[in-house]
Amino acid sequence: xxxxxxxxxxxxxxxxxxxxxxxxxxxxxxxxxxxxxxxxxxxxxxxxxxxxxxxxxxxxxxxxxxxxxxxxxxxxxxxxxxxxxxxxxxxxxxxxxxxxxxxxxxxxxxxxxxxxxxxxxxxxxxxxxxxxxxxxxxxxxxxxxxxxxxxxxxxxxxxxxxxxxxxxxxxxxxxxxxxxxxxxxxxxxxxxxxxxxxxxxxxxxxxxxxxxxxxxxxxxxxxxxxxxxxxxxxxxxxxxxxxxxxxxxxxxxxxxxxxxxxxxxxxxxxxxxxxxxxxxxxxxxxxxxxxxxxxxxxxxxxxxxxxxxxxxxxxxxxxxxxxxxxxxxxxxxxxxxxxxxxxxxxxxxxxxxxxxxxxxxxxxxxxxxxxxxxxxxxxxxxxxxxxxxxxxxxxxxxxxxxxxxxxxxxxxxxxxxxxxxxxxxxxx
Amino acid sequence: xxxxxxxxxxxxxxxxxxxxxxxxxxxxxxxxxxxxxxxxxxxxxxxxxxxxxxxxxxxxxxxxxxxxxxxxxxxxxxxxxxxxxxxxxxxxxxxxxxxxxxxxxxxxxxxxxxxxxxxxxxxxxxxxxxxxxxxxxxxxxxxxxxxxxxxxxxxxxxxxxxxxxxxx
Amino acid sequence: xxxxxxxxxxxxxxxxxxxxxxxxxxxxxxxxxxxxxxxxxxxxxxxxxxxxxxxxxxxxxxxxxxxxxxxxxxxxxxxxxxxxxxxxxxxxxxxxxxxxxxxxxxxxxxx
Numbered sequence: 001x002x003x004x005x006x007x008x009x010x011x012x013x014x015x016x017x018x019x020x021x022x023x024x025x026x027x028x029x030x031x032x033x034x035x036x037x038x039x040x041x042x043x044x045x046x047x048x049x050x051x052x053x054x055x056x057x058x059x060x061x062x063x064x065x066x067x068x069x070x071x072x073x074x075x076x077x078x079x080x081x082x083x084x085x086x087x088x089x090x091x092x093x094x095x096x097x098x099x100x101x102x103x104x105x106x107x108x109x110x111x112x113x114x115x116x117x118x119x120x121x122x123x124x125x126x127x128x129x130x131x132x133x134x135x136x137x138x139x140x141x142x143x144x145x146x147x148x149x150x151x152x153x154x155x156x157x158x159x160x161x162x163x164x165x166x167x168x169x170x171x172x173x174x175x176x177x178x179x180x181x182x183x184x185x186x187x188x189x190x191x192x193x194x195x196x197x198x199x200x201x202x203x204x205x206x207x208x209x210x211x212x213x214x215x216x217x218x219x220x221x222x223x224x225x226x227x228x229x230x231x232x233x234x235x236x237x238x239x240x241x242x243x244x245x246x247x248x249x250x251x252x253x254x255x256x257x258x259x260x261x262x263x264x265x266x267x268x269x270x271x272x273x274x275x276x277x278x279x280x281x282x283x284x285x286x287x288x289x290x291x292x293x294x295x296x297x298x299x300x301x302x303x304x305x306x307x308x309x310x311x312x313x314x315x316x317x318x319x320x321x322x323x324x325x326x327x328x329x330x331x332x333x334x335x336x337x338x339x340x341x342x343x344x345x346x347x348x349x350x351x352x353x354x355x356x357x358x359x360x361x362x363x364x365x366x367x368x369x370x371x372x373x374x375x376x377x378x379x380x381x382x383x384x385x386x387x388x389x390x391x392x393x394x395x396x397x398x399x400x401x402x403x404x405x406x407x408x409x410x411x412x413x414x415x416x417x418x419x420x421x422x423x424x425x426x427x428x
Numbered sequence: 429x430x431x432x433x434x435x436x437x438x439x440x441x442x443x444x445x446x447x448x449x450x451x452x453x454x455x456x457x458x459x460x461x462x463x464x465x466x467x468x469x470x471x472x473x474x475x476x477x478x479x480x481x482x483x484x485x486x487x488x489x490x491x492x493x494x495x496x497x498x499x500x501x502x503x504x505x506x507x508x509x510x511x512x513x514x515x516x517x518x519x520x521x522x523x524x525x526x527x528x529x530x531x532x533x534x535x536x537x538x539x540x541x542x543x544x545x546x547x548x549x550x551x552x553x554x555x556x557x558x559x560x561x562x563x564x565x566x567x568x569x570x571x572x573x574x575x576x577x578x579x580x581x582x583x584x585x586x587x588x589x590x591x592x593x594x595x596x
Numbered sequence: 597x598x599x600x601x602x603x604x605x606x607x608x609x610x611x612x613x614x615x616x617x618x619x620x621x622x623x624x625x626x627x628x629x630x631x632x633x634x635x636x637x638x639x640x641x642x643x644x645x646x647x648x649x650x651x652x653x654x655x656x657x658x659x660x661x662x663x664x665x666x667x668x669x670x671x672x673x674x675x676x677x678x679x680x681x682x683x684x685x686x687x688x689x690x691x692x693x694x695x696x697x698x699x700x701x702x703x704x705x706x707x
Contacts, residue, residue: 035434110464141554145487152495156467159502163460175506178499185495202556429656430606439606443614450621450641459631466637473618473644480611480655482666485673489647492673497640497680504633504684508691512698517628524627528620535616539609546608547658555666562667574674581678585685 016302017134020044045137049126052306056276057269061088063310064272064317071321095265103258107164114161115259115266121150121157122274129280130205132290132301143204144192147281148185151236154274155181161267162255173254176328177238183332184232187339191225191232194343194350195285198222208289214364217288220372224346224379226286228339230315233278235331237271239316241323242331275316276309283308337390342382349378429546430479439479446472459505459513467498481551484559611652618645632687632697636680643676 020041027037062077062085069076077084102111128143130136140146155178162174195218196202199210211217219226235242256267283289287308290301326334353371357364430436449469453462470493477486505513552558563571602610618641625638647669654665687697694702 033433035432038434107458107461110461140483142484142487142556145484145491145556149487149491149495152491155495155499156464156502159499159506160464163502163506171506178503182496182499429608431604436604436606439610440603443610447614447617447621450618453637453641454621454625454628459633462634462637466640469618469641470644473648476611476614476648477651479606480651482651482654482669485647485651485666485669488670488673492677493640493644497677500680500684501633501636504687507688508697510695511691512631512696515634516630518630518700521628524624527627528624531623532616532620535619536613539612539616544608544656545658546656547662549662551655552663555663558663559666559670562661562663563670566661567667570671574671577675578678581681585681588682588685588689 016048016132042137046127049137050123053123053126053273053276057272058088058092060272060276060313061091063313064320067314067317068321071318092265095262095268098261100261100263101258103166105166107166110160110164111258112263114157114164115263115270117157117160118154119266119270119273121153122270122277124150125277126280128204129284130208130289131305135290135302136205139203139205142202144196144202144207144285148189148192151188152181152185154236158255161259165255165258167258170255170257173257177255180235180238180242180328180331180335183335184235184339187228187232187335187343188236190340190343190347191228192285194225194346195222197347197350197354200354204284204289207285208291211288212291214368215293216368216372217286219286221368221375222286222346222350223376224342224382226282227379228343228346229282229286232335232339233282234316234319235335237274237278237316239271239275239320241319241325243325275313279309279312279316280305282312287312338386342386345382346378349375429548430551435479439476442472442475442479445469446476457515459515460502462515463498463501463505466501467494470494470498482555484556608652608656611656612649615645615649615652618642618648630698630700632690632699633684635699636683636687639683640676640680643672647672 023040023044024037027040065087066076066084077087080086080090102108125147127137128140128146130139158174158177158181162170162177165171195207198218198221199207201207201210207218256264259267283305289308290296290305292304296304353367353374357367430439446469449465449472452465453469456462456465471490474486474489474494477483477489622638622641622643622645625641626635627638629635629638650665650669650672652665654662654669659665690702691697696702
């Protein structure tokens with residue numbers, strides 16, 4: 001019977017909430033209990049989201065490797081299938097048939113639970129995002145705060161993985177990762193606080209409706225929070241340029257050194273899933289989600305949303321292919337000395353703007369373009385000011401030759417009489 | 429009194445999970461497993477808050493307790509490598525158990541014996557906006573004092589763990 | 597209203613008993629554990645139990661300002677975070693001097 005409903009209304013795929021309304025009608029007509037509607041529609045929505053996420057995890061393996069390859073002037077995977085499209089299948093089969101090694105001294109339960117605990121908060125985040133005008137799985141009133149809370153649970157999973165491996169490289173990796181995760185939570189919170197101040201609501205569907213009502217994506221109105229959020233969430237996702245926790249050239253594998261087989265596959269998939277979810281969040285909050293300037297009356301909103309997700313994901317892959325990796329102290333200094341002050345200045349300015357808007361009651365058509373100009377000017381000005389003040393001087397040309405004999409080397413402590421002569425003694 | 433079937437089922441499942449995880453904190457033999465079970469019980473308590481229609485406090489609980497305090501505890505365990513990692517009890521375990529049982533029975537007796545002034549009101553519609561107003565109108569002084577308290581705690585924690593610099 | 601059986605409804609008494617269980621377990625942890633971090637875990641559980649009862653009261657009891665319970669609970673969470681930070685800093689500082697955070701061994705003010 002469900003099948004006939006779907007085939008009758010296939011043209012109405014623009015708004016999938018009609019399907020859940022139909023199901024509610026069916027259940028009420030059949031005299032079922034009221035809570036069954038919530039269970040059925042919830043399961044359907046969750047199933048759809050998990051199907052999308054699973055498909056994305058598979059497709060993004062190919063997207064990432066191919067696009068990064070092209071950016072680095074090489075071909076990327078091209079042997080399996082046309083354009084290497086079957087590469088994810090090969091990767092999955094390879095990981096599944098590998099032996100899952102577990103060190104004997106590793107705590108069994110935590111070792112196994114860590115990849116699962118890493119994946120789950122990422123999937124939770126998709127529940128609050130709107131896919132269409134009425135298509136939200138869980139339209140929480142505190143949606144933005146839920147995003148922040150669920151992303152802060154990832155730190156615990158990273159610790160579980162690193163500690164339970166009983167391996168000093170894993171422990172180093174997880175300590176570095178947690179330090180970076182915790183430091184970058186503050187710029188994320190304060191950047192999204194600026195957005196919430198402007199739109200006046202923490203509900204994500206409300207934020208999209210704000211952008212639809214005023215015909216402006218929040219990217220233009222709040223460029224600085226977009227930049228801060230983008231950079232900080234790259235650090236939270238452990239993506240290059242901020243992947244100090246899994247820098248293969250530095251600490252072997254970081255917190256997933258000891259994982260092999262499908263457990264490592266789950267970590268890998270979880271990173272891709274987190275990247276997709278974060279792209280979806282940026283697409284909703286800053287780019288307008290399912291809305292696009294009247295196009296969403298022709299094209300279904302969720303298709304526009306998926307397009308925007310992949311556009312933002314391309315940005316993430318672009319930064320990965322282009323930028324070198326931070327050092328851990330550079331990464332933490334960046335969070336505390338650059339991101340946090342900029343985010344706080346932005347919040348103060350946004351509060352002043354919103355106050356001006358509310359108190360004077362001038363029309364939005366007058367004020368919002370002015371705010372766009374002011375906010376963009378502030379973003380550029382702040383970045384230039386910070387670079388002038390905080391960045392070390394860039395030496396474009398060396399100012400002179402550095403003679404080897406002019407280098408002042410301190411004397412080594414003499415452990416053995418033969419070691420008493422230091423290496424670079426200036427010629428006396 | 430809440431009667432919707434779904435909410436009652438959710439309450440009982442979450443209550444059993446929370447109390448079970450809290451009991452496991454006491455019972456497991458490894459300190460790290462105890463900290464992780466504690467984080468799970470914090471999330472269970474957040475679920476209870478949602479059942480009692482306190483959605484803002486629930487999300488704040490997950491963000492601060494499970495996301496920050498549990499991570500703090502794991503950091504403390506990592507920064508004390510030579511300390512004993514077994515979650516063992518002192519000699520006061522027996523009397524402590526008796527005392528805990530007595531406290532529990534007193535609380536249960538008082539809970540069932542008092543005639544509470546129950547109001548039949550429905551669940552709160554959404555608490556974030558009204559809580560924000562409450563923080564800025566009647567409770568603005570405790571709000572500001574709490575921010576000073578957090579500053580003092582931050583400075584105190586840094587001073588306590590600062591290393592003696594070699595050129596002091 | 598008719599008295600529904602225990603499992604069919606959520607009443608204030610059940611929320612208070614849940615809070616009582618958590619408080620009792622927290623009390624046991626903070627009295628019986630040997631590790632300083634174990635004691636801190638007990639204290640945090642007790643604070644959670646108090647929050648649960650506060651929110652239960654705010655939901656069910658007659659009050660001129662029913663949201664006061666939730667405001668109080670947020671303040672308790674804030675103070676608990678500050679206190680956990682300081683307590684763990686203390687534990688780490690004591691560890692630096694005594695190489696242990698076992699309270700059975702930290703029982704002299706100076707040696």
